[in-house]
Every structure is written in C-alpha cells, then in structure tokens.
Amino acid sequence: MLRLLLFLLALLPTMPVHAQQLLKPSGRFGVDTVRLGEPLTYTLVHRHPAAQEVILPDSGYTFAPFEFVRKDFYPTITRGGISTDSVIYTLRTFETPAVQQLALPVFVLQGKDTVAVYAQPDAVVLRQLVQQVTEPLQLQAETTLAPVEERFNWPVLLLWLVAGTVFLSLIWFIFGQAIRTKYKLYRLRKDHVYFASRYSSHADRFIKTAASGSIEKAVSLWKNYLTKLERSAINSFTTKEIVEFYLDDEEVNTALRILDKAIYGNLQSESEGEANLALGMLRRFAKSRYKIRRELIKDARYNR
Known part of the structure; x- marks a missing residue:
C-alpha cells in the first residue's frame, strides 16, 4: 500500500506538464x-x-x-x-x-x-432597431411613388433581332428568287422607259430642226442602252462590229448606215425622211431586244 502511494506521488509532477x-x-x-x-x-x-x-x-x-x-x-x-x-x-x-x-x-x-x-x-x-412593439401591429401605408431609373431592355431587343433575322432569312429562302426576278424586271422596265423617253426627245428634236447633232445623240443613247441591256461593250463597237454582233441583222445594218451618212456626210433634205425611218428602226430594235431580255429573265425564274 505504501509503495502504491509513493508511485502515484511520483506521477503527479508530470501531469501538469502534459496539461500545459x-x-x-x-x-x-x-x-x-x-x-x-x-x-x-x-x-x-x-x-x-x-x-x-x-x-x-x-x-x-x-x-x-x-x-x-x-x-x-x-x-x-x-x-x-x-x-x-x-x-x-x-x-x-x-x-x-x-x-x-x-x-x-x-x-x-x-x-x-x-x-x-x-x-x-x-x-x-x-442592436435592437425596434424598441417597443404594440399589439396588434398597425400597418403603415406608403403611397409615395419611388423614382425608378429607366433601363433599356437589351435581352428583349436581342430576342427581337434574332427572331427578325430568322424570319427574314426564312422569307428570303422561300421567296428570294422571286424577289430577285421582280427586282430585275423592275430595273429592266425602268431603264427601257428612261431610254425610250430620251430617245424620242432626240428624234423629235431632229424632226423639228433637222440638226445632225440630234441624230448623233440618239445613236449614242441607243448604243449605251444596248450596252447595259446586253452586258456587252456595244458603245465601243464600230457599225460593222455591231451588225456582226447581231448576226447581220438587216434592220440594224440599214439603219446604222443611213444614220452614219447623216452624221458624217452632208445631210440633204431628201435624206431627212430616211433618217427619220432609220431612227424608228433603231427604236423598234431596242424594244424587241428589251422584250427578249425580259423573257429570258422570266424563263430563268421558272427553270430554277
């Protein structure tokens, strides 16, 4: 018993050291x-x-x-x-x-x-923000409108832009060819009306004044119009080259030779009638080429 007590006393100093x-x-x-x-x-x-x-x-x-x-x-x-x-x-x-x-x-x-x-x-x-609570609780009405900053709704705009793009793409996919054809026909008709109006103006001026300058302007206008219509540099061709381009068309050959004589030669009173007929021949030929081009555009639409 005494040995046990001495052993426990010997362990006591180590316990505080472990606790510390x-x-x-x-x-x-x-x-x-x-x-x-x-x-x-x-x-x-x-x-x-x-x-x-x-x-x-x-x-x-x-x-x-x-x-x-x-x-x-x-x-x-x-x-x-x-x-x-x-x-x-x-x-x-x-x-x-x-x-x-x-x-x-x-x-x-x-x-x-x-x-x-x-x-x-x-x-x-x-920290108590409410110091005293009364029973029953009373609601306080707030009727003053608070100003709210106006903001642009960008997501909605983006949604509309995407929807519009998809819709227009669908319309173009379905009706795009028809729209292009209508536009080409519109431009073709507009150019022909403009040509016919100016060409008639030069022809009428020649009838009234018999000036060779009006013939020259009419022929130049005719060449420029056919250049755009045929998509070929006809306005830079000579008379011979124009006739060959149109496969020796008799009406074009006759009209251009008469008008060249009227422009570069001495215009006699007896040749004024021939010049008037030549101007009419060129007008009819331009109109026929316009109709051919119009039919080609329409046929291209239906053949696709």
Whole structure:
C-alpha cells in the first residue's frame, strides 16, 4: 500500500506538464454590437508547440447561434519552437437574443485521439432597431411613388433581332428568287422607259430642226442602252462590229448606215425622211431586244 502511494506521488509532477502543452486558443469578435443579419468578424488565434498538430474549425463546423459566411486563413508563423495559427471568420446572426456568445475550439491531434480545446467565450450585443412593439401591429401605408431609373431592355431587343433575322432569312429562302426576278424586271422596265423617253426627245428634236447633232445623240443613247441591256461593250463597237454582233441583222445594218451618212456626210433634205425611218428602226430594235431580255429573265425564274 505504501509503495502504491509513493508511485502515484511520483506521477503527479508530470501531469501538469502534459496539461500545459494543450494551450487554449484566443477568440474575439471584431465588434461589440451587431445588427440582425449584419456580417461581423471573429478572430481565432492559437499558439502551440511547433511539433503539435492542430486543426482549426472549417466551414462545416456549427457556429451557432451564428451562421458561417466565409473564412480567411493566414500562414502559420513559427518562432522559437512556438507556432501561431490564426484565422478570421466572417459570420452573421438571425437570432434574437440580446446577448450572443461564441467559443470556438481548436482540435489537437494526439496519436489516434483528437482533443478539442475551447477559447474563452466572447459575446456581442444585438442592436435592437425596434424598441417597443404594440399589439396588434398597425400597418403603415406608403403611397409615395419611388423614382425608378429607366433601363433599356437589351435581352428583349436581342430576342427581337434574332427572331427578325430568322424570319427574314426564312422569307428570303422561300421567296428570294422571286424577289430577285421582280427586282430585275423592275430595273429592266425602268431603264427601257428612261431610254425610250430620251430617245424620242432626240428624234423629235431632229424632226423639228433637222440638226445632225440630234441624230448623233440618239445613236449614242441607243448604243449605251444596248450596252447595259446586253452586258456587252456595244458603245465601243464600230457599225460593222455591231451588225456582226447581231448576226447581220438587216434592220440594224440599214439603219446604222443611213444614220452614219447623216452624221458624217452632208445631210440633204431628201435624206431627212430616211433618217427619220432609220431612227424608228433603231427604236423598234431596242424594244424587241428589251422584250427578249425580259423573257429570258422570266424563263430563268421558272427553270430554277
């Protein structure tokens, strides 16, 4: 019995030394008061021997009565065999008690065991915005309109642009060929009406004045019109080349030779009638070529 007592007394000095190794962490809020739902910080600092393995609470820990928002860890600092770990937690509370406390632990690994060492509790005071509640509660009407900044609805505009593009693409895919044909026929008719109007003006002026300059302008206009109609450089052709281009057309050959004689030769009074007939022949030929081109455009539409 005496030996047992002496053995227990010999172990007593080592027990405080082992307990002193588990140093308590220090935990403190960054503010003294807080409002409901307002973020606040809680700083946890733990100093321990460098050889000791320590784990600080993570986001999975229950911070009741607070809710976890985020954490900011800082690197471990070791000096003189003592390491310092620190972390700042951002929390918030939606509980209504006037005073709320929190004491976070650190977890010390000792072999296969884990020991939780808690910091001293620290408290914050919940700032009460409503000092007195009257029963029953009375609703207060707010009828003043609050100004709201007008914003352009870009998503709706983008949706309309996409829908419009798809719709127009579909219309063009279905009716595109018909639209192109209608436009070509419109341009063809417009050019012919313009040519016929100006050509008649030059021809009428020649009838009234018998000036060779009117014939020259009429022939030049005729060549330019056929150049655009046939898509060939007819306005740069000689009379012989024009006749060959139209496969020795007798009407074109006769009209151009009469008009060349009237322009470059001495226009006699007896030849004025021939010039008038030649101008009419060129007008009829241009109209016939216009009709041929129009039928080719229509046939191209139906043959596709």
